[in-house]
Amino acid sequence: MAGHIQDRWFKTETDANGKTTRVKTDRHGTGMRYRARYTSPDGTEKSQSFPDKQKRKAEAWLSTIEADMARGDYIDPDAGKVTFEQYVTKWMKTQMTDPATRESVEMRLRLHALPHLGARPLASFNPSHLRLWIRKLEDAGLSPAYRRGIFAHVSTVFTAAVEDRIIRSNPCSARSVKAPRLDPRKVKPWPADRVMAVRAELPDRYRAFIEPAAGCGLRQGEVFGLAVEDVDFLGGVVHVVRQVKLLHNRPVFAPPKGGKERDVPLPESVAFALAGHLAKYPAREITLPWKSVDGPAVTAALIFYSPEGLSLNRNRFNHRQWKPALRAAGVATGRDNGTHALRHFYASVLLDAGESIKALSEYLGHHDPGFTLRTYTHLMPASETRTRAAVDSVFKGKPATHDGPETAQEA
Numbered sequence: 001m002a003g004h005i006q007d008r009w010f011k012t013e014t015d016a017n018g019k020t021t022r023v024k025t026d027r028h029g030t031g032m033r034y035r036a037r038y039t040s041p042d043g044t045e046k047s048q049s050f051p052d053k054q055k056r057k058a059e060a061w062l063s064t065i066e067a068d069m070a071r072g073d074y075i076d077p078d079a080g081k082v083t084f085e086q087y088v089t090k091w092m093k094t095q096m097t098d099p100a101t102r103e104s105v106e107m108r109l110r111l112h113a114l115p116h117l118g119a120r121p122l123a124s125f126n127p128s129h130l131r132l133w134i135r136k137l138e139d140a141g142l143s144p145a146y147r148r149g150i151f152a153h154v155s156t157v158f159t160a161a162v163e164d165r166i167i168r169s170n171p172c173s174a175r176s177v178k179a180p181r182l183d184p185r186k187v188k189p190w191p192a193d194r195v196m197a198v199r200a201e202l203p204d205r206y207r208a209f210i211e212p213a214a215g216c217g218l219r220q221g222e223v224f225g226l227a228v229e230d231v232d233f234l235g236g237v238v239h240v241v242r243q244v245k246l247l248h249n250r251p252v253f254a255p256p257k258g259g260k261e262r263d264v265p266l267p268e269s270v271a272f273a274l275a276g277h278l279a280k281y282p283a284r285e286i287t288l289p290w291k292s293v294d295g296p297a298v299t300a301a302l303i304f305y306s307p308e309g310l311s312l313n314r315n316r317f318n319h320r321q322w323k324p325a326l327r328a329a330g331v332a333t334g335r336d337n338g339t340h341a342l343r344h345f346y347a348s349v350l351l352d353a354g355e356s357i358k359a360l361s362e363y364l365g366h367h368d369p370g371f372t373l374r375t376y377t378h379l380m381p382a383s384e385t386r387t388r389a390a391v392d393s394v395f396k397g398k399p400a401t402h403d404g405p406e407t408a409q410e411a
Helices: 055-071 083-092 098-112 125-137 144-163 191-203 205-214 221-225 268-280 314-328 340-351 357-364 369-379 386-397 403-409
Strands: 003-007 011-013 021-023 032-038 045-048 236-241 243-247 249-255 262-265 283-288 296-300
Touching: 003 055, 032 055, 045 055, 083 098, 098 243, 098 249, 125 144, 125 236, 191 205, 191 314, 191 369, 205 221, 205 268, 205 340, 221 243, 221 314, 236 369, 243 314, 249 283, 262 357, 340 357, 340 369, 357 369
Parallel strands: none
Antiparallel strands: 003 032, 011 021, 032 045, 236 262, 243 249, 283 296
């Protein structure tokens, strides 16, 4: 056995003749009788106390410790006493993601996890604690997608604690703990007349924002970070290589979402709109730190910037430019009508024209074509007409029409 069992109620004494006898100690009849003691792998002594008549239980506990050490599965019983908040604080310091992601994760945990879970020791969590917490998030009125993201962060923290050998299992993985389900609502793209109506209501210097967003599928931050050198007017390509992000409400240049640079076809209409915009508002060189507020300085000749010659701030743009334009165009200012609606419009136009999901995924900068398919599959043209035509061509001797995605790709 890795250690031994100490009986605190009795001790062995040896008399002058060398005879040993068991005598009662001063603690006899009070407190925990047995103490199981062992030496942990780091050389420190550990112990666990047990009451009277539970010596076998103490021996079983010690045997389990010995077996865990033999298998390499040993976890220090004291390690799990660290609270969730204490561990999160240390865990955040080890994260290697980009600064904006770290800021977002820290904010979500601070606002929505630590107030409910922070004071509890990691080893004391059970599934019921997580179920109650998830219910509180729901009662707070947070969106399903936002709650699901918070749950994913908390689960990641517990997984890291398991890997650090602080706890044995992740309570978020219990079968009774269900991650919040995503909102089943389908994307409803704007019609073209709404896009143009909102465009008409934007201030003149921001009107051309619509073209790269709705005509090339760029995200808001990617339009803000679009430089004149990124637009190949002759080759008909937009190189999406940076975005403007806010870190602690300070602007920085950063790679596109997911660090995925990409090339997007530049339609002629978008090229003309950008050229017209540049004729009125020439590109301006703006210098920002790269990726973090103390990162190296990077300069780019931005196409869109404020009247003061500064990079655009998403909060001010949305509040002062985008939402007033929506209201003026008779469009609700809810979450479905943010600038991201222009990307949905772009996706719907391409799918309606027969473009493939794989190509659309690349143009949008998605990490996985499967995500693109799940998001926009309901916008894909129905295949019933092509199916009927294909069967008729066999039984009636008529040639099948070629109007599917492959034809669009070959054109």
